[in-house]
Amino acid sequence: NAGVTQTPKFRILKIGQSMTLQCTQDMNHNYMYWYRQDPGMGLKLIYYSVGAGITDKGEVPNGYNVSRSTTEDFPLRLELAAPSQTSVYFCATQDTPRSNQPQHFGDGTRLSIL
Amino acid sequence: QQQVKQSPQSLIVQKGGISIINCAYENTAFDYFPWYQQFPGKGPALLIAIRPDVSEKKEGRFTISFNKSAKQFSLHIMDSQPGDSATYFCAAALPNKLVFGAGTILRVKS
Numbered sequence: 001n002a003g004v005t006q007t008p009k010f011r012i013l014k015i016g017q018s019m020t021l022q023c024t025q026d027m028n029h030n031y032m033y034w035y036r037q038d039p040g041m042g043l044k045l046i047y048y049s050v051g052a053g054i055t056d057k058g059e060v061p062n063g064y065n066v067s068r069s070t071t072e073d074f075p076l077r078l079e080l081a082a083p084s085q086t087s088v089y090f091c092a093t094q095d096t097p098r099s100n101q102p103q104h105f106g107d108g109t110r111l112s113i114l
Numbered sequence: 115q116q117q118v119k120q121s122p123q124s125l126i127v128q129k130g131g132i133s134i135i136n137c138a139y140e141n142t143a144f145d146y147f148p149w150y151q152q153f154p155g156k157g158p159a160l161l162i163a164i165r166p167d168v169s170e171k172k173e174g175r176f177t178i179s180f181n182k183s184a185k186q187f188s189l190h191i192m193d194s195q196p197g198d199s200a201t202y203f204c205a206a207a208l209p210n211k212l213v214f215g216a217g218t219i220l221r222v223k224s
Contacts, residue, residue, distance in 0.1 A: 004157070031210070040123060042203060042214035043158070050210070090157050099146035099207035100165070105157030 002026055006091050006106035013081045013113045021076040021109050023091030031094040032074040033103065034058075034066065036087040043090065049074055050097065081113045116141055118206050120215025127222050133191040135218045137204035140185065144206035144213070147180065149189050152201045152217075161202070162189070194222045 007022045025032070030051045035043040045058030049068040063085055065077045078085060088110050092103040119138045127133045137147075148163035164171045164178040164187065171178045177190045191198055199222050204215040 040216055042118075042120075042216045043212075044214075045211070048210070092157070097210040099144075099209055100163070102148065102160040102163075103212060105159065107155065107157050 004091055004093055004104055004106035006089075006109050008109060009107070010110045011112070013078075013111065015081060015083065015113060017081050018077065018079050019081070019111075021078075021089055021091075021111070023074045023076070023106060024072050025074075025091075025093045025104075026072065027093055027095070027104065028071060029093035029095050029104070030071065031097055032068065033092040033094070034064075034074070034076045035090045035092065036060065036085075037090060037108070038087050046076065046089075078111075083113050085111065086113045087111060116213050118204060118213050118215040120204050120218060122218060123216070124219040125221070127191075127194045127220065129194065129196060129222055129224045131194050131222075133189075133194045133198070133220055133222070135189045135202055135204065135220075136186065137188065137215050138184075138186045139206045139213075141206070142185070144208060146207040147178070147187050148205050148207060148212075149176075149178065150203045150205060150214075152203065154200075158203055191220075194220075196222045196224045198222050 004025045033048045034046040044060045047066040049055045090108045092105045149161045150158035151161040152158040175192045180187045202218045
């Protein structure tokens, strides 16, 4: 039982390049989230999804896009990478949207844009 | 206001000591207050959580104290161990939404 799997673990991009961060889960959770973590800033929500075919913006969506074609997968796309997008990205899942349900995190993708 | 303010930014404690991390929130609509623990190279994982109608919750060496009138809550780690060295995030939850504090880097010296 892998839980939440993120790939790649590390990536260096040049300014203006694009890439997709992959997130897949085997817990059959409908709710999925993408966060970015910057030093001293905590985790900020980029996008979230309440089920296949449904996505919505979080606190910091600019420069990113998502899709959710299956329950298992929730990829995050950077179209024109900028240095401000250097960060550690975490994908999380949740069984139900209830506040008292924990979010389950992957181990992150560390992305540097030079 | 959706912010959660967390302090201190970093903390060094001797083995066996008490680690205390504090958080404050503004939005009274938050209805659950979890703490997440994160080890280097890993994602955050739920450590302990509390409802706002409870003043204290204890799980082993970890205790949350909650002051609803002051809109503050804190994590106490008793008998701190080197294995507790990690980053700790407080959070405040609404349905479908978690607002995180900035995090506290805890180092327990042996």
